[in-house]
Amino acid sequence: MKVRYFSDTDTALVEFVNKKIFETREINENIYVDLDEEGNLVSMTIEHAKANAGLREFSYQEVTA
Numbered sequence: 001m002k003v004r005y006f007s008d009t010d011t012a013l014v015e016f017v018n019k020k021i022f023e024t025r026e027i028n029e030n031i032y033v034d035l036d037e038e039g040n041l042v043s044m045t046i047e048h049a050k051a052n053a054g055l056r057e058f059s060y061q062e063v064t065a
Helices: none
Strands: 002-006 011-015 023-028 031-035 041-046
Touching: none
Parallel strands: none
Antiparallel strands: 002 011, 011 041, 023 031, 031 041
């Protein structure tokens, strides 16, 4: 998984898998999801990320069983 933040447009791109995008669906005016041919999530784009996703600070924690 990769998270990319573009400060010039305040846009976050969360890439879950490296697959070809077949379709993009608008969830609302600021959130878009990209799907592969089978309808599986490939990536998500968040516009105005600081306001809409609280992207002032980002952390990642892997929890193992």
